Amino acid sequence: MPRRTLGVALLVVAVLTGGCTVADPGPGADDDPRPLVLTTFTVLADMTREVAGDRVRVESVTRPGAEIHDYEPVPGDLVRGEGADLVLDNGLGLERWFERFVDRTGARSATLSDGVAVIPIAEGGYRDRPNPHAWMSPRAGVRYVENIRDALTGLDPAGREIYAANAADYAERIRAVGDDLRARLAGLPEDQRALVTCEGAFSYLARDAGLREAWLWPVNSDAEGTPQQIAATVAFVRDNAVPAVFCESTVNDSAQRQVAAETGARFAGPLFVDSLSEAGGPVPTYLDLLRHDAQIVVEGLTGDRP
Structure with missing residues (x-):
């Protein structure tokens, strides 16, 4: 055999x-x-x-x-x-x-x-990887x-x-x-050009869109939503007048909701990253995932709806 x-x-x-x-x-x-x-x-x-x-x-x-x-x-x-x-x-x-x-x-x-x-x-524990x-x-x-x-x-x-x-x-x-995302964010003031998420999973999207990035924790399985992480994120959002914060679909969003409550920023989302949804869900394909996340980011940061 x-x-x-x-x-x-x-x-x-x-x-x-x-x-x-x-x-x-x-x-x-x-x-x-x-x-x-x-x-x-x-x-x-x-x-x-x-x-x-x-x-x-x-x-x-x-x-x-x-x-x-x-x-x-x-x-x-x-x-x-x-x-x-x-x-x-x-x-x-x-x-x-x-x-x-x-x-x-x-x-x-x-x-x-x-x-x-x-x-x-x-x-975090995966620094420089x-x-x-x-x-x-x-x-x-x-x-x-x-x-x-x-x-x-x-x-x-x-x-x-x-x-x-x-x-x-x-x-x-x-x-x-990507072209549509950059065009729709073009008029966003420089100090508000920031993408604040739960996990640091959006570095590449932020780079594409010309956004700075901040997060509560860098990688899932690190300490998630600690008081220190929340305090640092609250300070970043306040200092930069960030209009909205976001969280991913596969993690607990309670810490990010606390950031929104303490800063007055909108809580927007969820964003999808690691997985598609079932066929009848919001992101059954990769293109749907990209379009959904781009739309949520644009709406959160600019208030622009289709």
């Missing part, structure tokens, strides 16, 4: 004898002849589907709404990893579980943040699309022209979101 087939069999046995269930791959998955591309989270899965079209099957390890930094893969994830032809990750230390995942499954992988001009984390949330920048998002195109072409050279055409069209739509 080949090593990969044996590995899958052993994982299934381990799951069944341990009383766990394997994630359902979906109807007809076993009969689908297309290559399986597995991504670490839902944003990357959606981006990959846009470039791939219908030439490959794309699945995400994590589900919508999941916190991805310290996700713990379940046995069913390992089974899917064993069966994947390609696994795509973000890199930059985002998926702290990913190296162990790939080592255990033996899957071929590619990192989608390769080539992005990284921004270091400014403080790369900020991993580069996909939040439309400019960096285009680089992700190029890396997806290249990874898919390496997997399936016969689809080269399709991947190239899909990637070019998708990149233009992503650029348009």
Whole structure:
């Protein structure tokens, strides 16, 4: 029995004898002849589907709404990893579980943040490490699309022209979101050009939009919402007359609501970062996520509504 087939069999046995269930791959998955591309989270899965079209099957390890930094893969994830032809990750230390995942499954992988001009984390236990949330920048998002195109072409050279055409069209739509955001913020006074969030996950978007950045904590899993963090953020918002503060959908927003209450700033949001929503939710695609967050930021800082 080949090593990969044996590995899958052993994982299934381990799951069944341990009383766990394997994630359902979906109807007809076993009969689908297309290559399986597995991504670490839902944003990357959606981006990959846009470039791939219908030439490959794309699945995400994590589900919508999941916190991805310290996700713990379940046995069913390992089974899917064993069966994947390609696994795509973000890199930059985002998926702290990913190296162990790939080592255990033996899957071929590619990192989608390769080539992005990284921004270091400014403080906390991860100080000077790369900020991993580069996909939040439309400019960096285009680089992700190029890396997806290249990874898919390496997997399936016969689809080269399709991947190239899909990637070019998708990149233009992503650029348009960034262009619109910058245009709508152009008249904002310099002292109010600040994006204040719960986690420091918006460094790349702030750089795109010409905004300074402030946050309560730099990276999820650091101390979150301490009195010292709240006091420092309150001082920043007051000193700069920041009109609105924001928080992400996957974290507790009580500390940021306290900042808003103490400063009189509007509490705006939520912003989406690490995960898409379900199909009927507010951000079922990566483009929806970028557009939603751009609109929330513009409304919060300028009062401009569509």
